[in-house]
Amino acid sequence: MWLFKSSIGRKLIMSISGIALVLFLTFHGCMNVVAIFSKDAYNQICSLLGSNWYAILATAGLGALVAIHFIYAFILTFQNRKARGNNKYAVTDKPAKVEWASQNMLVLGIIIVLGLLLHLFNFWYNMMFAEIIGQPTMGGYEATDGFSYIQQTFSNPVFVTLYVIWLIALWFHLTHGIWSSFQTLGVSGHVWFNRWKNISYAWATVVILCFLAVALAFAICPDSLGNISGKVVPFAM
Amino acid sequence: MAKNISFTIKYWKQNGPKDKGHFDSHQMKDIPDDTSFLEMLDILNEELIEEGKEPFVFDHDCREGICGMCSLYINGTPHGKTERGATTCQLYMRKFKDGDTITVEPWRSAGFPVIKDCMVDRSAFDKIIQAGGYTTVRTGAPQDANAILIPKQDADEAMDCASCIGCGACVAACKNGSAMLFVSSKVSQLALLPQGRPEAAKRAKAMVAKMDELGFGNCTNTRACEAVCPKCETIANIARLNREFIKAKLAD
Ligand code: HEM
Ligand code: SF4
Ligand code: FES
Numbered sequence: 001m002w003l004f005k006s007s008i009g010r011k012l013i014m015s016i017s018g019i020a021l022v023l024f025l026t027f028h029g030c031m032n033v034v035a036i037f038s039k040d041a042y043n044q045i046c047s048l049l050g051s052n053w054y055a056i057l058a059t060a061g062l063g064a065l066v067a068i069h070f071i072y073a074f075i076l077t078f079q080n081r082k083a084r085g086n087n088k089y090a091v092t093d094k095p096a097k098v099e100w101a102s103q104n105m106l107v108l109g110i111i112i113v114l115g116l117l118l119h120l121f122n123f124w125y126n127m128m129f130a131e132i133i134g135q136p137t138m139g140g141y142e143a144t145d146g147f148s149y150i151q152q153t154f155s156n157p158v159f160v161t162l163y164v165i166w167l168i169a170l171w172f173h174l175t176h177g178i179w180s181s182f183q184t185l186g187v188s189g190h191v192w193f194n195r196w197k198n199i200s201y202a203w204a205t206v207v208i209l210c211f212l213a214v215a216l217a218f219a220i221c222p223d224s225l226g227n228i229s230g231k232v233v234p235f236a237m
Numbered sequence: 238m239a240k241n242i243s244f245t246i247k248y249w250k251q252n253g254p255k256d257k258g259h260f261d262s263h264q265m266k267d268i269p270d271d272t273s274f275l276e277m278l279d280i281l282n283e284e285l286i287e288e289g290k291e292p293f294v295f296d297h298d299c300r301e302g303i304c305g306m307c308s309l310y311i312n313g314t315p316h317g318k319t320e321r322g323a324t325t326c327q328l329y330m331r332k333f334k335d336g337d338t339i340t341v342e343p344w345r346s347a348g349f350p351v352i353k354d355c356m357v358d359r360s361a362f363d364k365i366i367q368a369g370g371y372t373t374v375r376t377g378a379p380q381d382a383n384a385i386l387i388p389k390q391d392a393d394e395a396m397d398c399a400s401c402i403g404c405g406a407c408v409a410a411c412k413n414g415s416a417m418l419f420v421s422s423k424v425s426q427l428a429l430l431p432q433g434r435p436e437a438a439k440r441a442k443a444m445v446a447k448m449d450e451l452g453f454g455n456c457t458n459t460r461a462c463e464a465v466c467p468k469c470e471t472i473a474n475i476a477r478l479n480r481e482f483i484k485a486k487l488a489d
Contacts, residue, residue, distance in 0.1 A: 002486045005449075006445055006449055006482070006486075007415075007445065007448070007449050007453075007454070007456070008445060008478075008479055008482045008483065009486070010455055011455055011456065011457075011479075012483065076455045076457070079454060079455055080412070080413035080414065080415070080454040080455055082347065082452070082454075083346070083347055083348065083413060083414030083415065083452055083453055083454030083455075084345075084346060084347065084411075084412060084413060084414040084454060085346055085347035085414065087258075087345040088345070089310060089313065089345055090247075090260065090340055090342060091312055091313040091340045091342070092313045093312065093313030093314050094461075095314075095410075095461060095464030095465065096464075097460055097463075097464050098459055098460055098461050098464060099459075099460075102457065102458060102459040102460065103412055103459055105457065176458070179458075180457065180458040183458050183472065183475065183476050183479070184458070184479055185479065185480075185483070186476050186477070186478075186479035186480030186481075186482075186484075187476070187480070188472075188473070188476040189473045189476055189477070190473045193472070193473060193476070
């Protein structure tokens with residue numbers, strides 16, 4: 001199958017799994033911002049995405065995407081090291097137009113995975129996992145009380161620092177990753193290259209700011225957030 | 238007015254692909270700065286021969302920037318810091334200063350094994366071209382130049398792609414040892430013209446398959462290649478190759 005056997009095919013796997021993850025992150029970032037304004041609304045989203053079959057299915061899909069992206073990152077990097085050979089240049093001079101992120105995608109990716117594990121431990125384990133195993137109050141709050149878990153996590157400055165490092169790595173990864181995936185798909189050229197590049201920076205910045213805003217807001221003034229109350233009924237379930 | 242400069246040259250010595258290799262260095266004195274880089278190496282070799290040492294091996298042919306044979310990695314940049322759009326043979330000593338140390342290395346990439354010193358085997362590129370970088374269309378007798386209409390923009394773009402001289406600087410600069418800038422330029426020069434379209438899908442598949450078979454890396458869009466290409470090829474070519482290849486595979 002050419003997807004696995006050709007270099008462009010393997011890049012396509014990287015590109016499509018990457019874009020899918022970007023779309024997920026975009027949704028997740030938007031969703032998080034709700035917590036700044038309304039505890040009720042945020043927790044309602046949490047219960048909507050609780051341990052329903054569709055949420056579990058989507059989570060499994062996400063896990064598969066991360067796994068595919070991760071495995072191919074290592075396959076590509078391994079093949080590329082081999083293609084490059086063992087002889088290092090004694091003197092190297094990096095041209096200005098080469099972005100730092102583009103040469104460090106694997107390292108950035110590894111930081112992202114470590115952050116992801118921390119994140120799963122802080123939230124998913126106490127929320128979806130707790131519900132699945134039938135101990136919804138395992139983490140000290142109700143499994144659907146995402147708001148309280150946010151408050152708890154970001155009351156700890158160590159977690160805030162780790163999350164900020166994580167988000168910075170993610171930002172760098174995305175500034176290169178987004179335009180790179182469209183380049184890989186072949187939907188780029190003299191004109192669109194610059195457009196995609198600007199879109200990458202703008203998109204990555206907006207998404208990361210959404211996450212950062214929540215982390216920092218809860219680190220600085222946890223008690224004055226989420227006060228808009230009342231039941232929100234987005235659609236009849 | 239030319240002025241003279243003196244400098245140290247550190248050059249790579251390696252006896253064949255298996256040898257570990259090492260740097261030798263030599264003091265160059267009073268070299269006029271309108272000497273070309275390759276002329277300077279000729280002077281180096283005469284001095285080495287006079288001293289009874291083995292001359293330094295490097296590749297070159299036309300010495301006028303069109304053949305793509307000269308291939309030296311100078312002070313960390315393939316072809317050195319020429320004005321972009323020029324090869325090693327078009328680099329002049331006026332780009333260096335008195336007292337500099339100039340380091341000369343071969344293209345280092347698994348796809349280009351060292352033959353000796355800074356001469357590397359780039360026949361992999363020929364094999365990629367042989368896999369599909371041509372047209373087999375029977376054109377018959379020459380026809381009127383206007384018989385096939387080609388928009389000026391396409392003709393210009395195809396010409397720009399065709400100006401790739403296969404020097405291999407793109408591979409030398411790439412941390413992934415990828416040959417995508419070369420292959421995409423050679424696919425593009427034909428894909429952009431009506432004469433190249435009938436075999437475009439076949440060509441893209443065959444050339445990419447050969448490139449992969451020869452062990453070149455997977456492009457991760459770092460753009461190191463276009464930054465050093467002496468013919469100013471761009472990664473727009475790579476996007477075009479990706480498009481041609483994916484389309485061809487999906488149509489199978
Ligand atoms: C939520 C997390 C992630 C998102 C949204 C994401 C997104 C992307 C995108 C869009 C690309 C560009 C694909 C392309 O160039 O065609 C990419 C490339 C890459 N990603 Fe990720 N990624 C994520 C996590 C990871 C992880 C966990 C790793 C693992 C170590 C990783 C390693 C890489 C590498 C090495 C590349 C470069 C490959 C290339 O340019 O061909 N990424 N990523
Ligand atoms: S694309 Fe540029 S750097 Fe690569 S072989 Fe052609 S001329 Fe040389
Ligand atoms: S020797 Fe022909 S291009 Fe330099």
